[in-house]
Amino acid sequence: MSGLRRFFTPAALVWLVFAVLLFAALSVRETIHDPQLRAAGVTEASIVPDLWLPVFRFSPSTLLEMHGSDDLRVLGFGLLPADVSDSPNPAAGSAGAPWRVSLGWFALLMVVIEGLLGLRYAGVDEKLVRPLVRAAGIFLVIWSFYGHEPFWDWMLHGIFPSSPDLLYNSNTVISLAGQHLTLVIISSILTVAIGLALGILVTRAEFREFLPLVSDVVNSGQTVPTLAIVAIMAPIIGFGFWPAIVALILYGLLPVVRNTIVGLEGVDPAMIDAARGMGMTPSQILWQIEVPNASRIILAGVRTSVVINVGTAALGAYVGSGGFGNPIASGLNQAIQPWVLLGALSAALLAILLDYILGRVEYVMTPKGLIIER
Amino acid sequence: MIEFQNVVKQFPDGFRAVNGLSLTVHDGEITVFIGPSGCGKTTSMRMVNRLLSITEGRILVEGRDNRDYPAEELRRKIGYAIQQIGLFPHMTVLQNIAVVPRLLGWEEDRIRKRVDELLELVGLDPDVNRDKYPRQLSGGQQQRVGVARALGADPPIMLMDEPFGAIDPITREVLQDEFLEIQKRISKTIIFVTHDIDEAIKMGDRIAILKDGSLVQYDTPDTLLAKPKNRFVRDFVGADRQLKRLGLLRVRELMTRDTPNVSLRASTDDARRAIEAAAVKSAFVVDEDGVLKGWVDREGLRENPDSLLDAMNEGDFREIGVRQSATAREALSAMVARGFRITPVVDERGALVGSITLRALQELADQGWVEGEQAS
Numbered sequence: 197m198s199g200l201r202r203f204f205t206p207a208a209l210v211w212l213v214f215a216v217l218l219f220a221a222l223s224v225r226e227t228i229h230d231p232q233l234r235a236a237g238v239t240e241a242s243i244v245p246d247l248w249l250p251v252f253r254f255s256p257s258t259l260l261e262m263h264g265s266d267d268l269r270v271l272g273f274g275l276l277p278a279d280v281s282d283s284p285n286p287a288a289g290s291a292g293a294p295w296r297v298s299l300g301w302f303a304l305l306m307v308v309i310e311g312l313l314g315l316r317y318a319g320v321d322e323k324l325v326r327p328l329v330r331a332a333g334i335f336l337v338i339w340s341f342y343g344h345e346p347f348w349d350w351m352l353h354g355i356f357p358s359s360p361d362l363l364y365n366s367n368t369v370i371s372l373a374g375q376h377l378t379l380v381i382i383s384s385i386l387t388v389a390i391g392l393a394l395g396i397l398v399t400r401a402e403f404r405e406f407l408p409l410v411s412d413v414v415n416s417g418q419t420v421p422t423l424a425i426v427a428i429m430a431p432i433i434g435f436g437f438w439p440a441i442v443a444l445i446l447y448g449l450l451p452v453v454r455n456t457i458v459g460l461e462g463v464d465p466a467m468i469d470a471a472r473g474m475g476m477t478p479s480q481i482l483w484q485i486e487v488p489n490a491s492r493i494i495l496a497g498v499r500t501s502v503v504i505n506v507g508t509a510a511l512g513a514y515v516g517s518g519g520f521g522n523p524i525a526s527g528l529n530q531a532i533q534p535w536v537l538l539g540a541l542s543a544a545l546l547a548i549l550l551d552y553i554l555g556r557v558e559y560v561m562t563p564k565g566l567i568i569e570r
Numbered sequence: 571m572i573e574f575q576n577v578v579k580q581f582p583d584g585f586r587a588v589n590g591l592s593l594t595v596h597d598g599e600i601t602v603f604i605g606p607s608g609c610g611k612t613t614s615m616r617m618v619n620r621l622l623s624i625t626e627g628r629i630l631v632e633g634r635d636n637r638d639y640p641a642e643e644l645r646r647k648i649g650y651a652i653q654q655i656g657l658f659p660h661m662t663v664l665q666n667i668a669v670v671p672r673l674l675g676w677e678e679d680r681i682r683k684r685v686d687e688l689l690e691l692v693g694l695d696p697d698v699n700r701d702k703y704p705r706q707l708s709g710g711q712q713q714r715v716g717v718a719r720a721l722g723a724d725p726p727i728m729l730m731d732e733p734f735g736a737i738d739p740i741t742r743e744v745l746q747d748e749f750l751e752i753q754k755r756i757s758k759t760i761i762f763v764t765h766d767i768d769e770a771i772k773m774g775d776r777i778a779i780l781k782d783g784s785l786v787q788y789d790t791p792d793t794l795l796a797k798p799k800n801r802f803v804r805d806f807v808g809a810d811r812q813l814k815r816l817g818l819l820r821v822r823e824l825m826t827r828d829t830p831n832v833s834l835r836a837s838t839d840d841a842r843r844a845i846e847a848a849a850v851k852s853a854f855v856v857d858e859d860g861v862l863k864g865w866v867d868r869e870g871l872r873e874n875p876d877s878l879l880d881a882m883n884e885g886d887f888r889e890i891g892v893r894q895s896a897t898a899r900e901a902l903s904a905m906v907a908r909g910f911r912i913t914p915v916v917d918e919r920g921a922l923v924g925s926i927t928l929r930a931l932q933e934l935a936d937q938g939w940v941e942g943e944q945a946s
Contacts, residue, residue, distance in 0.1 A: 469656060473621055473650030474719075475646035
């Protein structure tokens with residue numbers, strides 16, 4: 197009995213409720229209103245998506261593209277029927293493809309996983325597996341909704357019942373999400389690398405004189421409007437992916453650099469003195485003492501930077517870098533409101549999702565000794 | 571052995587924190603550096619493990635100029651404990667203590683054994699505390715871990731910069747006593763920096779008083795208190811230096827063993843004879859096991875000439891006697907409190923082993939005082 201209670205942790209119960217809701221919604225079939233989906237032969241579908249597994253693949257146009265499950269072959273899951281094509285509208289989600297798993301089953305799987313973890317770590321102070329499993333589960337759920345065109349059709353039709361156009365006409369939501377996420381991930385990785393390096397460098401005694409200079413430059417990076425940076429970069433680097441990345445880096449650098457500096461400067465000098473006195477080398481002091489103790493503040497900066505980047509990346513549409521900026525820009529140009537809303541909602545959802553995931557990562561990466569209370 | 575040879579420390583702004591310091595820190599002793607703020611005591615200490623560079627002169631560590639060692643290697647063989655403790659909050663107690671052993675590349679088994687041994691040495695239960703984080707410990711416990719960490723790789727030398735300075739007075743006393751006990755066993759060569767003269771007198775085998783970067787006096791605590799070299803030292807050690815000095819001396823070393831005493835069963839005549847023979851005013855009364863039961867004086871014998879039991883003043887040995895291990899200062903305090911000129915000394919069971927007189931203590935103080943005056 198107590199085992200059962202430990203199995204049904206709050207998280208497992210939430211997944212269970214979610215699974216029940218999904219299965220209930222599955223029986224409801226909605227009429228499709230979007231002209232393209234109808235043209236593709238989809239006239240009726242459930243709004244409950246199937247599970248879409250994200251797959252990274254390299255392509256020549258962008259460095260990295262993030263896709264839905266149509267590329268499962270790449271990772272060799274061996275589940276994908278050979279006839280699934282890269283059509284612009286694999287809307288189809290629920291139509292055909294018998295191997296696809298309804299999200300309801302995935303939610304049930306999460307109930308089992310969370311429950312087993314609950315049993316495994318009952319009463320144990322565990323801060324690695326559980327937060328990451330949960331973050332991954334939530335990511336997959338959101339990602340599946342991005343991949344399910346009928347869901348967006350249903351939602352946009354509900355908001356704009358009289359609009360003839362609903363879904364963005366030149367790309368699927370999932371590939372916009374892939375492009376957007378790619379922009380954010382690549383720019384964030386570079387931002388964090390550059391920001392950390394700068395922050396660490398100017399807090400070293402030898403380079404401390406550059407601290408005011410670096411913080412000025414980094415500050416000004418954020419005062420210049422992003423659109424202006426994008427516009428300036430385009431003639432220099434060309435259109436496409438990279439000018440957007442440069443703009444995102446410049447824009448996202450401030451929180452990372454500032455928090456790195458604040459975090460490292462905030463490390464108790466007595467601790468560093470003790471470390472030196474015990475015979476640690478400067479690099480040992482940096483990586484074993486200073487960075488772990490500043491990690492919380494540094495990670496908070498990274499999180500802020502990434503969330504800012506999700507919003508800023510929408511501007512990349514003006515230089516052709518793709519992402520959720522595309523439906524927004526086109527929608528504004530052609531006065532098609534559902535497109536604007538589609539882009540804005542999806543980007544906002546992505547920002548919330550990444551903020552949540554990074555929050556979990558922050559929790560996992562902060563040393564236990566810094567969180568623990570007496 | 572650590573030897574300072576004409577050591578000078580001049581900071582980039584021209585300030586001379588240490589100005590030609592020469593002294594020898596002896597093996598297995600606690601040498602206290604003390605002086606007012608800015609006297610250069612911490613600066614001098616920090617030059618030993620080269621946390622600060624030496625401007626002129628040199629410091630020999632185990633006979634070698636400390637600049638001949640690579641800085642990190644030198645520091646790893648010198649334990650280091652500071653007032654702020656500086657425990658690493660993201661590491662467990664075990665990881666904190668294991669820092670230097672790991673830097674030295676010890677095997678995990680050996681490190682674990684060493685950590686448990688050290689935790690026991692500083693009075694913390696290894697099983698309870700090994701995996702705790704510093705935030706889960708009290709200030710006193712943290713400083714115990716700090717001391718254990720400084721002892722991590724069993725360094726022959728330790729530098730301690732006001733290690734008990736930030737701890738409440740009661741815990742500080744306890745930690746001081748415990749550390750002295752530990753030092754008896756491990757006999758490290760220790761430089762101990764403090765600004766608290768009482769701590770210096772208690773902890774130090776030798777005390778170096780510094781002022782404006784120069785050594786003023788370097789002596790044992792007793793000599794320092796008995797013969798302060800000049801007015802500065804005398805002011806620094808305080809007006810109560812004679813009392814402090816009495817705090818250094820044990821009753822065991824000062825007491826006289828042939829104390830007039832009579833048995834409970836003795837007659838009043840025996841008691842009177844004993845008192846007269848010793849030409850004193852009173853004698854102590856003991857039972858057949860020698861345990862102190864009270865005292866009898868001439869007046870009491872006059873008023874109750876028939877029974878010793880009626881003539882004597884009864885008193886528990888815990889109240890009227892002082893232990894052999896007590897300090898002379900405690901004996902003095904006991905005499906002042908009870909208005910006696912003599913106090914009996916007892917062993918652990920309460921048996922009378924001797925006595926100590928006010929006069930003896932006064933003579934001791936006079937001796938020091940006079941010589942001290944002459945020296946200044």
